[in-house]
Amino acid sequence: MGIYRVGIDVGGTHTDAVLLDENNTVIAETKSPTTEDVATGIYNAMHKIIKDANVPRDQIKYAMLGTTHCTNAIVERKRLNKIAVVRIGAPATLAVKPLIGVPKDLREALGKHVYLVRGGHEFDGREITALDTDYLYKIANEIKGKVDSIAITSVFSPVSQTHEHKASEIFTEVLGDQVSISLSSEIGSVGLLERENATILNASVVNVAKTAADGFIKALKSEGIEANVFFGQNDGTLMSVDYAVKYPIFTVACGPTNSLRGASYLSNLSDAIVVDVGGTTSDVGVLVQSFPRESSLAVEIGGARTNFRMPDLISIGLGGGTIVRIQEDGQFTIGPDSVGYRLPEKGLVFGGDTLTTTDVAVALGKVKLGDASKVAHLNKEILNKVYDRMVEMVEEAIDKMKTSPAPVPVILVGGGSILLPDVLKGASAVIRPEHSGVANAIGSAISQVSGQIEKIYVLDEIGREQALESAKSQAMSEAIKAGADPDSLVVVDIEDIPLAYLPGNATRIRVKAAGELARSNKEQLA
Template sequence: MSIYRIGIDVGGTHTDAVLLDQNNQVLAETKSATTEDVATGIYNAMKIIIDEANVPREQIKYAMLGTTHCTNAIVERKKLNKISSIRIGAPATLAVKPLIGVPEELRQALGKHVYLVRGGHEFDGREIVELDEQHLYQIANEIKGKVDSVAITSVFSPVTQSHEQRASEIIREVLGDEIAISLSSEIGSVGLLERENATILNAAVVKVAKTAADGFIDALKNEGIDAQVFFGQNDGTLMSVDYAVKYPIFTVACGPTNSLRGASYLSELSDAIVVDVGGTTSDIGVLVQSFPRESSLAVEIGGARTNFRMPDLVSIGLGGGTIVRIQDNGDFTIGPDSVGYRLPEKGLVFGGDTLTLTDVAVALGNVELGDASKVAHLDQKLLKQVYQKMIDMVEEAIDKMKTSAAPVPVILVGGGSILFPEVLKGASEVIRPLHSGVANAIGSAISQVSGQIEKVYALEEIGREQALKLAKEIAMAEAIHAGADPETLVIVDIEDVPLAYMPGNATRIRVKAAGDLAQFKTKELV
């Protein structure tokens, strides 16, 4: 019996969907307008590909979703959980309060129930002071009925998790098993404030993630499909629904990473620069062994600095719907604003009243789209300058992402990639693969499942070899828990950084394992 899978990626302009067979061949694809409530757009796109492919619904066994739900909730400060934030670190951390440096409106939304508790550890794993369990019981009783999600952060918990674990046990004992609890040791790396912010944001979007998951599952059921559902995450791999609802913050950059994974698969290249051109922005990322290169810097989400794993990306306001403004003296500006999903009604070639980059490309004869006669009156010389400026912007972004001056392959994907020429400065070759317009949805559908561990080990106690072995085992167990097939698991990334400032010959080890979906072996990526 053939087994099919659906891949869906929700962007600011389009919701892209593909249906693949068990050999990952594309049977149907579509670009549907993203709707304001997002769920309707997902349902519309899914219905189109299922009707077009006309395959037995009972044979669609997997459905993958890359979504902007959580990102939008944080940026717009909407539909967030009622949360409590508990920091274990008094008296050592009293000088700097939680949520410091976070925008005022976000602090107001998330800072109503903030507590500092005695406890925490030194950087070598020694207790600062004993955990104040009596205070935790008091807090739990105080917030009972007032919050539905709790973020717990302890000083140096990536070294020793014991205080966070005990705190979560007390919270569950008083508030029950239904309460969502986010532990910082499972989300961010060593830096306290950034890790705390990431944990608070994670706690704030649990409800949003659950709503998105339930909506997706319901949409599938409405079509008579009983499929296993997975979410795309920031590192270009998949996670199960349970995992996604527990760690929703890991979905916030899955759109660009899906595009990178799809670009790698379609081009059969494992190392390249990918330019993903949408209707609103162009995201430029780097493929390393078929996975997105991760950022080593703190990343801001909704104005809050965080330090969990995120892809290394440069985003510029350049897409098919980007607005071009021409002044009377011949000067012009490109974006950064866009007509977004309204391009089919606002663009000049579609009968609208707004000059966009799509109109420029059509007027110059570079793209066949809409009604070219509606832009025939535009000044060709000026349009060539606009077009060249657009190319300069993307070439500059490509240059920023390179680690040397040597030319590298550049893969163009996304619906707006048709705007760009076949030659770009700094590129050894420019590749626009078949199905490049829905590379993000394909990336979502073909992605593997991963697990990751980042922990500080004292090598004097266990030795480097044993520390690496333990970290690999934990990473592989995480991947299996997230839905990976144990037989296909491989270690795809190891980082071992000695911490000279810590006693005990300490080192920070980060390991990522990835494997195919259980019961569904995928074609190997190059």
């Protein structure tokens, strides 16, 4: 009896789906337009691959979803939870209020119930002041029935989580477990404001993640599939549904990450630069030992600075549907706007009225698509200049992502990658793997499950060896919670940064562990 897995990736333009067998061989693949309600697009794509593959539905054991739901909700300020923001850190942190520096419309949406509570810790784990539990009970009663999600951030909680946990217990006691609680010590790293923002954003998209998960599970059930469901997260690994609904912010940017993982798998390369060309943008990222290189900078999401882990990516406004405008004098602009998923009706080669990058490539004979006679009248000389500039945009992005001038292999994936040539400056080789159009869905289907921990340890008290061991075992237990098989766990990343400005020989340790999906009890019984 075979075991199959479904991988789905929802992009702004297309929803891609693949069905893989137990050897990760692609049995069926499809691209279907992303729909307004997203769920329909997922259902259409899934229905098609299952019909095409014609495998027994009870043998589809795993289903993985990579989605932009949460990112879009934050960017569009839509469908966000009613949240309360609780910062434990008075009187030390009163000078800078929560949500400062966040765009006004986002602050208005999320800053209706903001509270500053006495408590918090010093950088070495000592209490600044005792936690004001009476005030927390008062807040809990005040927000009853008004909010459905709470973001709790305490000063230096990556060193000591006790105040966040106590506050969480009080809110659960008064409000019941229907209200979601996000703790900053589980989401961001050191740096109060960015960690607080990440926690607030996490709290604001819990419902969006629930809706996406319910929609996905419902789509599977309507096809008669009882599978273990996982979500893609932005470090190139998976998390269980319960974990995803608790930490939905980790799904942000998982699309490009899935493409990187898929590119690594399809090309059999562990270190390379990946260019993922979609309908609207091209994302350029770097593979290091088959995983995406992480960004070391604070990352803005929807205008809010955050500091949780994110892949290091450059996005450029160049995709298959990017609009090209040519003026009378031969000057031209490329994008940044795109016809997106409407390319099949808007592009000239498909009988539409808008000149896109796809039309340029068809007119120059670089791509066979649609009706080439519809673009035969265009001025080839200008189009050649446009095409050269398109290639240059990608080469510049590749150059920015390189850490040395030496040429590196470049893997092209995504539906729009047919637009690019076989030779790029700075690339030692340009690789277009088979199934590259759905690399993102493949990336989500083959991913491992990971857990990550980042904490400050005072080495005078604990010693480096013990600190590292403690961090490793915590990362592993996080991975197991997220759905990893304990026997296959390996530590894939360790970072140990001495904090020179803190006494007591403090160091910040970050550890990531990853493993294969845990086999479900169902399968063990089978």
